[in-house]
Amino acid sequence: MYVEGDPLKRGLVIGCLTDSLIKKQEHVFFSKINDLVPSHFKQRLLRGFLKWYNRKLYLNIPEEYKTEIYGISEYASHDFDHIAPRYLRSLYLHGAHDIGHALQDLALVGCSSFAAWGDKSEDGSLILGRNFDFYAGDDFAKDKIVVFEKPDKGYPFMMVTWAGMIGVCSGMNNKGLTVTINAGKSKIPLIAKTPISILTREILQYASTIDEAIVIAKKRKVFVSESIMIGSAADNKAILIEVSPDSFGVYEVPNTMNQLLCSNHFQSSELKDNKRNRAQILNSHSKYRMDKMIQLMDENSKINPNIAADILRNKEGLNNLPIGYGNEKALNQMLAHHGVIFKPEQLLVWVSSNPYQLGEFVCYDLNTIFSNNNFNIDKTTLQKEELNISKDPFLESEAYKNYEMFRIEDRKMDAVLENNSILDSSFVKKYQSLNPDFWMVYYKMGVYFYKQKNYREAKINFEKALTKEITTLPSRQKIEKCLKKTNRKLQ
Numbered sequence: 001m002y003v004e005g006d007p008l009k010r011g012l013v014i015g016c017l018t019d020s021l022i023k024k025q026e027h028v029f030f031s032k033i034n035d036l037v038p039s040h041f042k043q044r045l046l047r048g049f050l051k052w053y054n055r056k057l058y059l060n061i062p063e064e065y066k067t068e069i070y071g072i073s074e075y076a077s078h079d080f081d082h083i084a085p086r087y088l089r090s091l092y093l094h095g096a097h098d099i100g101h102a103l104q105d106l107a108l109v110g111c112s113s114f115a116a117w118g119d120k121s122e123d124g125s126l127i128l129g130r131n132f133d134f135y136a137g138d139d140f141a142k143d144k145i146v147v148f149e150k151p152d153k154g155y156p157f158m159m160v161t162w163a164g165m166i167g168v169c170s171g172m173n174n175k176g177l178t179v180t181i182n183a184g185k186s187k188i189p190l191i192a193k194t195p196i197s198i199l200t201r202e203i204l205q206y207a208s209t210i211d212e213a214i215v216i217a218k219k220r221k222v223f224v225s226e227s228i229m230i231g232s233a234a235d236n237k238a239i240l241i242e243v244s245p246d247s248f249g250v251y252e253v254p255n256t257m258n259q260l261l262c263s264n265h266f267q268s269s270e271l272k273d274n275k276r277n278r279a280q281i282l283n284s285h286s287k288y289r290m291d292k293m294i295q296l297m298d299e300n301s302k303i304n305p306n307i308a309a310d311i312l313r314n315k316e317g318l319n320n321l322p323i324g325y326g327n328e329k330a331l332n333q334m335l336a337h338h339g340v341i342f343k344p345e346q347l348l349v350w351v352s353s354n355p356y357q358l359g360e361f362v363c364y365d366l367n368t369i370f371s372n373n374n375f376n377i378d379k380t381t382l383q384k385e386e387l388n389i390s391k392d393p394f395l396e397s398e399a400y401k402n403y404e405m406f407r408i409e410d411r412k413m414d415a416v417l418e419n420n421s422i423l424d425s426s427f428v429k430k431y432q433s434l435n436p437d438f439w440m441v442y443y444k445m446g447v448y449f450y451k452q453k454n455y456r457e458a459k460i461n462f463e464k465a466l467t468k469e470i471t472t473l474p475s476r477q478k479i480e481k482c483l484k485k486t487n488r489k490l491q
Helices: 007-017 019-036 040-053 063-073 086-093 096-104 138-142 196-206 210-218 275-283 286-299 305-312 398-419 425-434 439-451 455-465 473-490
Strands: 002-005 112-116 127-132 145-151 157-161 170-173 177-183 226-232 237-244 247-251 259-262 338-343 348-352 361-365
Touching: 002 007, 007 019, 007 063, 007 145, 019 040, 019 138, 063 086, 063 196, 112 177, 112 226, 112 286, 112 305, 127 177, 127 226, 127 305, 145 361, 157 196, 170 196, 170 338, 177 196, 196 210, 196 226, 210 226, 210 237, 210 247, 226 259, 237 259, 259 286, 275 286, 275 473, 286 305, 305 338, 305 348, 398 425, 398 439, 425 439, 439 455, 439 473, 455 473
Parallel strands: 002 145
Antiparallel strands: 112 127, 112 259, 127 338, 145 157, 157 170, 170 177, 177 226, 226 237, 237 247, 338 348, 348 361
């Protein structure tokens, strides 16, 4: 999508161009909430809470972006007016990531990103890669939009987004400044402030250097903790701006390193020793993914776009051990909303296509797209096809077919556990054979057999789960607890 003009015009044009997609995304998003909170009484409580919590949100979003959101909201559905009027709903949705992150520590997010320059880059210039592992259901991830926006103020930029969203999760402007976000550990704030994606949008639109990005980040109050990776062609390096409701830090690597890695914990002196950050390192899969990125960067002395794509697609654990497909300890968790690679100096960007990061990485050249005052509407495609990165051969493998079948069977397994149903005896073997290295298939079967009072089989499965690479420390402790309870039943 290409759009230009003042804020209202941009909003109305975006709304017009994505009309059906906005309505679809709203239905997907709010049906997801219905699944999470099926009780109508609790839904009313949630609506009341969000109205109170978001009461000052509008004061923390620049007028320009409120105007653009208003234009888009004119094309939103009336089906959800009982939740909030269209404009307020569109505004609130820009803080949905932050609110979910603050209230649930958003286990749905496990992003990984890296940058290389100097002697770590094949041509010496900066290269960045990132996976945006935000998952709100398969339907939510189906329709992604690569937006090229030329505002009347600030710099033209591109971003990867979805219908109705003007905030930035991954993007680059025509000055070669890039922005990506990785969630950190948050305390629960008392009131909504500036959504992270609105802050990063402002940086992308109005900063051309790292110093300018830091100035913009410092003037906004946020309500969750986040690492913002800034890559800059002008500076030929990348840094992390680490923000939280009550702290601000900048992390830079020594000049001799020429590479920067980021998962979901903080590294700056201001935030790294925070107790929540230490707990995040201990309990989550963030450090494991960081260690995996270190290994892959060590194995590849010079990073180029193809190697960057291989890193983003990597499905193995440390030392290339199989850890099961869909394991959150992998860089490719097989659920990412998108993967993206930037070459800021050349103004080239590669965006992954479905499924996950396994499809073709499509290349776009911002030099060409933003070169003329009058955009060439005769173009059938904006991609630079000769530079596209081929799809992952894994897509043609039996293992991939098995994984897709596993996802279907896994949903059946969840329904069985929820409804206390009885499984067909052939299901167990088939279910576990589809993803045999994944700890979850043994844990869930252990829970099933425990509920059926078949404690011997439950014990076998819990013990097997403990031999696999379990995603988090709390998950391992939960399985150990289940095994102890099972052993007591067998005594």
